[in-house]
Structures are given as structure tokens and as C-alpha cells.
Amino acid sequence: MRGLALVAVLWSAPAAAEPAYSLSADVDARLGMSSIYPRLVVTGARRSWDRLQLGVNLGVGSSPGLFETHQSGEVGIWLYPSRSIDLLLGWRIGHAYLYDTHGPASLSVHSAIVETFATMELHLGPVELRVTPLLITGYRTGAWLLLIGPQIGVAKWL
Amino acid sequence: MALKRWLVVVALGACDLNVTFTVDRPIALVPDPSWSDEDVQSVARAAKCWETQFGVPFTFDASPTDQRIDIGFDKIVCIGANKGGQYSPPAQIDLCPVDLVQPRLFAYFDHAAARADIIFIVVLHELGHSIGILGHADSDLAVMGGQTALSALAAGYTQIPRTTAFTPEDVALFEKANGHRASPCSGEAVAARFGGEPVGCYCAVPCEPDVFEPNNNRGARIDRTGSWELQLCNDEYDYFSIEINARVRVESSCGPRVTFTRDSARYDQLEFDARVDDFLMIRRDGFGLCDYRLVVE
Numbered sequence: 001m002r003g004l005a006l007v008a009v010l011w012s013a014p015a016a017a018e019p020a021y022s023l024s025a026d027v028d029a030r031l032g033m034s035s036i037y038p039r040l041v042v043t044g045a046r047r048s049w050d051r052l053q054l055g056v057n058l059g060v061g062s063s064p065g066l067f068e069t070h071q072s073g074e075v076g077i078w079l080y081p082s083r084s085i086d087l088l089l090g091w092r093i094g095h096a097y098l099y100d101t102h103g104p105a106s107l108s109v110h111s112a113i114v115e116t117f118a119t120m121e122l123h124l125g126p127v128e129l130r131v132t133p134l135l136i137t138g139y140r141t142g143a144w145l146l147l148i149g150p151q152i153g154v155a156k157w158l
Numbered sequence: 159m160a161l162k163r164w165l166v167v168v169a170l171g172a173c174d175l176n177v178t179f180t181v182d183r184p185i186a187l188v189p190d191p192s193w194s195d196e197d198v199q200s201v202a203r204a205a206k207c208w209e210t211q212f213g214v215p216f217t218f219d220a221s222p223t224d225q226r227i228d229i230g231f232d233k234i235v236c237i238g239a240n241k242g243g244q245y246s247p248p249a250q251i252d253l254c255p256v257d258l259v260q261p262r263l264f265a266y267f268d269h270a271a272a273r274a275d276i277i278f279i280v281v282l283h284e285l286g287h288s289i290g291i292l293g294h295a296d297s298d299l300a301v302m303g304g305q306t307a308l309s310a311l312a313a314g315y316t317q318i319p320r321t322t323a324f325t326p327e328d329v330a331l332f333e334k335a336n337g338h339r340a341s342p343c344s345g346e347a348v349a350a351r352f353g354g355e356p357v358g359c360y361c362a363v364p365c366e367p368d369v370f371e372p373n374n375n376r377g378a379r380i381d382r383t384g385s386w387e388l389q390l391c392n393d394e395y396d397y398f399s400i401e402i403n404a405r406v407r408v409e410s411s412c413g414p415r416v417t418f419t420r421d422s423a424r425y426d427q428l429e430f431d432a433r434v435d436d437f438l439m440i441r442r443d444g445f446g447l448c449d450y451r452l453v454v455e
Contacts, residue, residue: 065239066238104261104265105261105262109234143235145235
């Protein structure tokens, strides 16, 4: 009940008057395999009615023994807990390509990618600081490969 | 507790939910229909280990139970170092295909039963996760650790072709998840390899040492004709030094290996004309109660 009340407050808070389009770049660390796996993700997005986020993502990541690239679509809901912080609750779905060279037998996998996240956007002036404490990423073929980790980046509203 | 389990599973990269199975009701194992009979047998051997040690009621009959685990191959499981398989709650075990996991993790498996042993070892570990063991053992020897004891056994690196199936740490992890369960095995649950056969788990039956060859590292002296009923159950080898010229024959239904040595040359045969100073070694492959008769005439 308390959670519902919180959502109601966030939803009813006055929306910031932001431009409609944004471009952002984030870096993250994927955890869950035997090593930390960094990625760079670029997102172009449009915000509609100050609430609805629609975007596309391109990501690339690499670590010794592993390379990843992905393309995904993004949908989210903007909430406004304070004047200096916006909160985006979102989901991404798309395609990922993983190329693994651990050991002598390399392999490549095409999979679906599904992500869920809660991103805080802090107003810093010309750019926004984006902080995602926990980004959950699932790669899906017949089985799931599930990774987690934080993400941080900057966004520019156009 | 549910949240904690969920987080542990996530941290392991295992999968998404908090469901494992109760060992109080049958748990059906359902390999992918495309699997060969030999691969299914490897799953059966892994299930038998948990049954022999802890009485876990794994079954291949899915009809009478609401607990079912689907088992298949999926190469996304191979992503990352040191990954051979994955238990994904609520009901799925996926294995890295053998042609990928063998060069990565089992490159030293070059024996005939390599494929069977790889599937056995990986499934054995993942079944442990399915019955509530969400963490891993600290010891590399453990089934829920690096499984080096079983791998060495499978690869033929062990002088004695058997080992305790589960380490005390495995037992502790199982009991933490499921409570204590008495083993249906009256003796010791062991993993063993018979000759070139794949590794499996068995219930070793204890028995009394032979009087004629009491395993005192000196060997028994054969200085007269006669016949002796002997056992290879509490020991791996029986030794005999021959001190008469005689016809020696080994009769057994369990096929012990016989090594007959003369002038540093070795012969493997069940019957031979022995001379003074010949040496005879009889050994079992694997474990278990193995009676044989030594006839000297």
C-alpha cells in the first residue's frame, strides 16, 4: 500500500519541461560470469507527454575472451521524485551477438537480449548524469544467461 | 529467505527464480528427445550418485510427479570461462555442448568414454543445484566444487579406479539445504570406473579381509597345491609369490584383472604354468564385492 502511495506521488509530481529528444552514452560492468565485462551503450530516445520514453540502443563490450554487440529498443516511464532528479523505469529488448574465445574452442551465439533498469538522471547543467545502480541483462536462446551490474553515463537533451 | 536465494542464484549467473525441488517427492529428469541413449545413460548415472549417497528420488518417469527438470544442450551456457552447465530455476538444466566444453574444460579427456564422463560430471553438479545447493564447495575435489576427484578418476589418473563420490563438504552442503537423509547404501557410496566403462556411482559392500592374503604388503606364498576362495572388496590388489611349479588358474564371475610376472615380463591371463619365483597380482577394476577362486594344481 505504501508503495502504491509512493508511485502515486511520483506520478502526480509536476513533470519537468524537458526537450523531447535525448542522446546518451553509458558504460556498465556486467557481472555474473567469471570476470567483469565492460560495455559501452549509446542510446537515442524520445520522451513523449513528459512520461513515455521510447528509444534505441547500440552497445558494444569486450573483455579478454569475450566480445559482445547488441541492438535493442527501449521503452520506459519517467517519474519525477524531485526537481533535480528524474527517474526512468525501463525495459529493453533486442538482439545480441556474443563471441567467446575462452579456451581453444571459440563460439558465437546470436540471442535475444532483455534488460530491465531504473535510471536516475541528475541535472548537472548542459548534460545530465545518468546512474543505474542495478541493470539486469538476460541473454536468451533456449536458456538464459543472466548478468547484472551498475551503469553510469551522461545524457544530452536536444 | 526467498530473496536471499534469488540473489544467490543471480550472483551465480544461474538464472531467474528461486525454485528448487524437494527431495521428499520424485523428481523427474527429462532429457531432450534428440538425445542419444548413451547420453541419457550418463544422466542416469549422475542421478544414481545422488540416490546412492542421499536417497534423492530422481526418476525418468515424469507421469507420477509434479517435479520435472528438462535437460538439454545450449551453447549460450558455454559463454564465460569455466562453464560446463547451468541450472536455471524452476526446471531446466542446460549443458555446454560436449564438442565445445571438452577442449575448454576437459582437454585431458581422451579416453573412449570421454563424452559420457563429461555429461555425467556436469549433470551431477547441476543436479546438486536443482535440489537446493545454490552455492559451491570450497574444495576443488567436491562434486559441488571443481570436481577434480571425479575428473581424475574418469581420465584414468588415479592409481585406484574409485573414489568417494561425495566429499564431507558436499554432504554438509546437501544437509544444509535438505536436512540429513540416511543413505540407502549400507556400505560406502563410491564413484568408480570399470576398465574403459564410464564412471558411475555404486554402493560398496564391506567385507572381511582374506586370511590367506591379508593385504599386509608381503603377499601370500603359494607353496602347495590347493584352491582358495578370496575376495577383492576391501582391497584393490591381492599379491602372491609362487614357490612351486604348478598350474595356476583364476576363476571369477566378476572379471578381476590378473597380472602374472616372470623375469620382469608381464602377462595378463587367467591361467598359466607357474614356476618358482613367478609373481602374481590380482586386482579389481573399480570396487565392490568380488569373489574369486585361486586354483593351484
